[in-house]
Amino acid sequence: MTDINKMRILQEGRFYHVESYIELGRGLTLAEADQIKARIRDNLLAYEDVTDVTLGIIEDNGVKDWRPTEPATP
Numbered sequence: 001m002t003d004i005n006k007m008r009i010l011q012e013g014r015f016y017h018v019e020s021y022i023e024l025g026r027g028l029t030l031a032e033a034d035q036i037k038a039r040i041r042d043n044l045l046a047y048e049d050v051t052d053v054t055l056g057i058i059e060d061n062g063v064k065d066w067r068p069t070e071p072a073t074p
Contacts, residue, residue, distance in 0.1 A: 001036060004066035005058055017052040018044050023060040033057050 003023040010017040022040065024033050037055050044053045 001040065002060045003064055005061075007066070014049060015051045016047075016049050018050055019054045021056040021058055023058055025060055
């Protein structure tokens with residue numbers, strides 16, 4: 001993953017739903033991109049309060065959209 005293009009986190013009660021478009025590097029096969037997407041989805045679902053994850057994949061546009069403030073841990 002090279003960047004997060006957009007991310008939306010919705011809270012419903014004490015649970016969260018994550019929707020995001022992630023940017024992947026150019027030249028990946030569909031199988032490689034799908035494996036990366038599945039790994040990111042699984043990491044997000046490891047948080048006990050995250051119940052739903054929807055990810056879209058787009059090709060890297062060369063612009064940094066996401067600037068993380070600190071790493072999170074499940």
